[in-house]
Amino acid sequence: MAKELSSREDNYSQWYTDIVTKANLAENSAVRGCMVIKPYGYAIWERMQGALDKMFKDTGHENAYFPLFIPKSFFSKEASHVEGFAKECAVVTHYRLKNDENGKGIVVDETAKLEEELIVRPTSETIIWDTYRNWIQSYRDLPLLINQWANVVRWEMRTRLFLRTAEFLWQEGHTAHSTRQEAIEEAEQMLRVYAEFAEEWMALPVLKGVKSANERFAGAVETYCIEALMQDGKALQAGTSHFLGQNFAKAFEVQFLSKENKLEYVWATSWGVSTRLMGALVMTHSDDNGLVVPPKLAPIQVVIVPIYRNDEQYKAVCDKGREIKKQLEAVGIRVKLDDRDTQKPGFKFNEWEFKGVPVRLAIGPRDLENGTVEMARRDTLEKEVLQMQDIEQKLLHLLEKIQKNLYQKALDFRTANTFKVDTWAEFIEQIEKGGFIYAHWDGTAETEQKIKDETKATIRLIPIEGEKEEGKCIFTGNASEQRVVFARAY
């Protein structure tokens, strides 16, 4: 077991924090609730961004950037939207500081009060729809398919690195369409994009569905979501895609002339994923030896550790290491040769293992003689001595295998922790053990709220895949059209 790492069993949340901080992903900053994302963590986020950005562009979207500040009045234009976010907004009220008259430090200059306060964006629907009004006149201007990479601020009471921070990084797509159907298709398409990203890149199996009215995004008509199951049995919302109907178009008067020369309101969607995905990544694959990063997202896929006893050997082994590095890079593998002379091999083994590098190669004098290299996999911790020939092909296949294995492990875990429950007694018992619970619900917000009050479980989603089965609500016994997924959530 790794030094100074709590185990998942002893203290899951401490284990999570240990991994994030000790693997150098992020740390708490001097600013309450705000984190510093460190280079290694940011490198993983950049890889996520890169993959997502390409998927967005492949589906016809373009990037743009809107202001960090939103005039307060914009917020009140969409009633349910303001209600959803009002309690967690940072507000800018002044624009100048001055020296304290009593000589100590600096104070807000009360004479420099803003005419209208500015809200630090918790999400950008309002400023974007206010802007879209001027961009859209005709059906020829539609669809408008735009994404923004940005930071947003939500003044949370309690924060946790990546999972919930006062400021976080994300992308938010905001699209405008001429028909209801087209907007719904867009929202559903982006949900599929998110699910594909989660599964293909993050090796994170997700359920797809829609939210109940209670859990719906403030201002949305329908909220689609992907949900993943973490190793402690709690659910994590990994991404959302909203069909906004004409709510924002009406609030911000965004109308267009149709082919039939009729003035109509635009149909909207918005969709986003955030640095929270980093938290999902950690909690899905990592173990008591540290972080595990899937090969497709790993900033370093293969690390080479030289073994030597003297300067002569150091040189020979590093030369070989550089040669291997070149070979691997030629087929697109990201490689680091750890030629630091200041740390011992054992130290390096543990360090890279803790940082979750998928594959480690160790080369020593023995290997130079035999034409071999020692390979160690992070996912299984297995070691094997490989012959050098075709090493790049062997590693390409190995990385693919590791990616698949991580997904399969996560999927097996989810399967083993997914249950069907038909009675209230069973439900109460199972919810304590964690996992996804498929159960019948009568479809009312009241019942959902009562279940939440009594068990802390929420409806994570109403599935949109698989066969539907009628039944009776576990709480009220009333008729139910289909099972929904309950869990305790982050």
Added chain:
RNA sequence: CGGGGCAUGGCGCAGCCCGGCUAGCGCACCUGCUUUGGGAGCAGGGGGUCGCAGGUUCGAAUCCUGCUGCCCCGACCA
């Protein structure tokens, strides 16, 4: 905002109850030598005035008052 806890080198802590010489330990850091196939050993060394502001006292990390910050649990949330 309700309940609990903590503030002492970069990190983790001891000392406080019962005030008293130069504030101590582990890790990390620096130098040297020996080491290097799973977190090296030895020797030497640098770094803190004890969250802030008052008070009590000959004397305060230690006692008293006020303030501030942080962490954990709850309600809220991507």
